Amino acid sequence: xxxxxxxxxxxxxxxxxxxxxxxxRSLQPAMRRVVSYHLGWTDEHGQxxxxxxxxxxxxxxxxxxAQAVKAAPEAALPGAVAVELVHNFSLLHDDVMDxxxxxxxxxxxxxxxxxxxxxxxxxxxxxxxxxxxxxxxDPVATRCLTAAVQHLITGQSADVDFExxxxxxxxxxxDMAAGKTGALMRCAAQVGALLGRGSPVxxxxxxxxxxxxxxxxxxxxxxxxxxxSPEDTGKPVLADLRVRKKSVPVVAALNSGTEYxxxxxxLYRNPDPPTEEEVxxxxxxxxxxxxxxxxxxxxxxxxxxxxxxxxxxxxPEPIHAALRDLTLFVVERDR
Amino acid sequence: xxxxxxxxxxxxxxxxxxxxxxxxRSLQPAMRRVVSYHLGWTDEHGQxxxxxxxxxxxxxxxxxxAQAVKAAPEAALPGAVAVELVHNFSLLHDDVMDxxxxxxxxxxxxxxxxxxxxxxxxxxxxxxxxxxxxxxxDPVATRCLTAAVQHLITGQSADVDFExxxxxxxxxxxDMAAGKTGALMRCAAQVGALLGRGSPVxxxxxxxxxxxxxxxxxxxxxxxxxxxSPEDTGKPVLADLRVRKKSVPVVAALNSGTEYxxxxxxLYRNPDPPTEEEVxxxxxxxxxxxxxxxxxxxxxxxxxxxxxxxxxxxxPEPIHAALRDLTLFVVERDR
Numbered sequence: 001x002x003x004x005x006x007x008x009x010x011x012x013x014x015x016x017x018x019x020x021x022x023x024x025r026s027l028q029p030a031m032r033r034v035v036s037y038h039l040g041w042t043d044e045h046g047q048x049x050x051x052x053x054x055x056x057x058x059x060x061x062x063x064x065x066a067q068a069v070k071a072a073p074e075a076a077l078p079g080a081v082a083v084e085l086v087h088n089f090s091l092l093h094d095d096v097m098d099x100x101x102x103x104x105x106x107x108x109x110x111x112x113x114x115x116x117x118x119x120x121x122x123x124x125x126x127x128x129x130x131x132x133x134x135x136x137x138d139p140v141a142t143r144c145l146t147a148a149v150q151h152l153i154t155g156q157s158a159d160v161d162f163e164x165x166x167x168x169x170x171x172x173x174x175d176m177a178a179g180k181t182g183a184l185m186r187c188a189a190q191v192g193a194l195l196g197r198g199s200p201v202x203x204x205x206x207x208x209x210x211x212x213x214x215x216x217x218x219x220x221x222x223x224x225x226x227x228x229s230p231e232d233t234g235k236p237v238l239a240d241l242r243v244r245k246k247s248v249p250v251v252a253a254l255n256s257g258t259e260y261x262x263x264x265x266x267l268y269r270n271p272d273p274p275t276e277e278e279v280x281x282x283x284x285x286x287x288x289x290x291x292x293x294x295x296x297x298x299x300x301x302x303x304x305x306x307x308x309x310x311x312x313x314x315x316p317e318p319i320h321a322a323l324r325d326l327t328l329f330v331v332e333r334d335r
Numbered sequence: 336x337x338x339x340x341x342x343x344x345x346x347x348x349x350x351x352x353x354x355x356x357x358x359x360r361s362l363q364p365a366m367r368r369v370v371s372y373h374l375g376w377t378d379e380h381g382q383x384x385x386x387x388x389x390x391x392x393x394x395x396x397x398x399x400x401a402q403a404v405k406a407a408p409e410a411a412l413p414g415a416v417a418v419e420l421v422h423n424f425s426l427l428h429d430d431v432m433d434x435x436x437x438x439x440x441x442x443x444x445x446x447x448x449x450x451x452x453x454x455x456x457x458x459x460x461x462x463x464x465x466x467x468x469x470x471x472x473d474p475v476a477t478r479c480l481t482a483a484v485q486h487l488i489t490g491q492s493a494d495v496d497f498e499x500x501x502x503x504x505x506x507x508x509x510d511m512a513a514g515k516t517g518a519l520m521r522c523a524a525q526v527g528a529l530l531g532r533g534s535p536v537x538x539x540x541x542x543x544x545x546x547x548x549x550x551x552x553x554x555x556x557x558x559x560x561x562x563x564s565p566e567d568t569g570k571p572v573l574a575d576l577r578v579r580k581k582s583v584p585v586v587a588a589l590n591s592g593t594e595y596x597x598x599x600x601x602l603y604r605n606p607d608p609p610t611e612e613e614v615x616x617x618x619x620x621x622x623x624x625x626x627x628x629x630x631x632x633x634x635x636x637x638x639x640x641x642x643x644x645x646x647x648x649x650x651p652e653p654i655h656a657a658l659r660d661l662t663l664f665v666v667e668r669d670r
Binding site for chain 1: 489
């Protein structure tokens, strides 16, 4: 297993970071302080820090998509910044909704600055994203972004709704993942192609590529949420099972029609916090039900479909290789 | 005192309501259900209701601004819908942040559907507002809206911040009001003028008009939050004082340099819920400090400045009269 991002992805940070910082500088001081902390640029006292941001896959995807249609990566910069801002808007609000107290090994914004600050900082980032992209003067790109945000909101709404249900189907669970993760990855690639003045066919193929990459990413995330190593993921062992999350492998197991799925349902029905033993039993039941293998196979299938999009698009060879490496990173990563 | 909206304002609802409903129809079902309840169109079970929306001043202002630059009101329709959506986005999120359990005599959305639903519905309305305005294909108008939203967020952030401070100055309190209320009213008038293809000078004068109208509106709102009659406002007597809100009259009294201001400060310092007697004492202290008269005078001054903008603009007579009636309604209303 590798967790090394392709060089082309890490290289895009050199372009994106200054543009992202410039965008955030336009916020009012109170918002800027909270956002800078969230992005890992400052500590809780506003002092410079380097807490490391996220993987910044979405902006990399936008820049690579522009290059795939033979434009300079700079063409997609407003789109790259916009999708990264939207991604962080959703993290800020999701942490409030899910009550998550830690992100990237640090207290979440609502935990440190209060719920109002987290809601307002999220609102400010969403608005800033639109503003940044609007300056690129491509109405189709802006419409693409707002459509992705609505899809993202629908996905998060379904995720919240699933918490109180035991009858979640595999189809609606995959739809939820398509909203929560697929939509913005799709948008990143599509906006990159649009800003790079790619043909509608090329933009469509890149959108499909992004969508499949996003689905593979989410499924692997779900697997890591159960079987990821705590040192790598920064989360406790079997983290998602401790809060009885309805992630894709869990829902696949619940719907497997096997005795293991039925036993898992009983453990998920109990409202009390699960014991250490129960959490390990849950993981074993998911594996025995065939849902672990199914989810892994499904992730590889999305990667295969992403590869088909790439082959049909036939971008310049170094970009083709970078995008293919990105899909391999997504399924093989361990964090 | 009158609380009757000018006929031209109520008439605009006939145009705005269908467009607003069409926009909301584009949301996903889960969001649509929550938003329809919030807007008073349905009850908590999703059954049609007519709980009456808000005053819809902002959309009326947008349509009147288009007419003031001699365009048809329809020209400003996307702007009117967008500002009303942004207004409701901010109400949904503010109710979560302020912990308000009732709005327009009904339970607030977070209270009824939970905090995640209220956050997501607000996010969806903000995104929808951008999308609706984007279709009008006027990038200046869209930029005007995003700037107003950032200003609104800054105002709400200051409002939250004031809760933990006793040293709030009158200047920063008026700045907060300019953000929370002035910015979106300004934007409503400006976007209406822009979509009506008014000259930059006319759009600037209408923006100033909207800004002054918004400030007058907020100051009167603050007075009604203390001295409004419960039957009219739907809030308890002296509502804002019960939660020790730092509204403009309160901050003016605290900074009055009078013995009454000093006594009010002592009552505001106490963390326990105030007694019935204390609440009445607070109101009397604000009045004696001269802050009630000052706030009222200030509201009239904003109305005067709005009138100056109108006179310089010299719109067609019926529109001039309607906009002047609107400013009179704002200072003379009792709810």
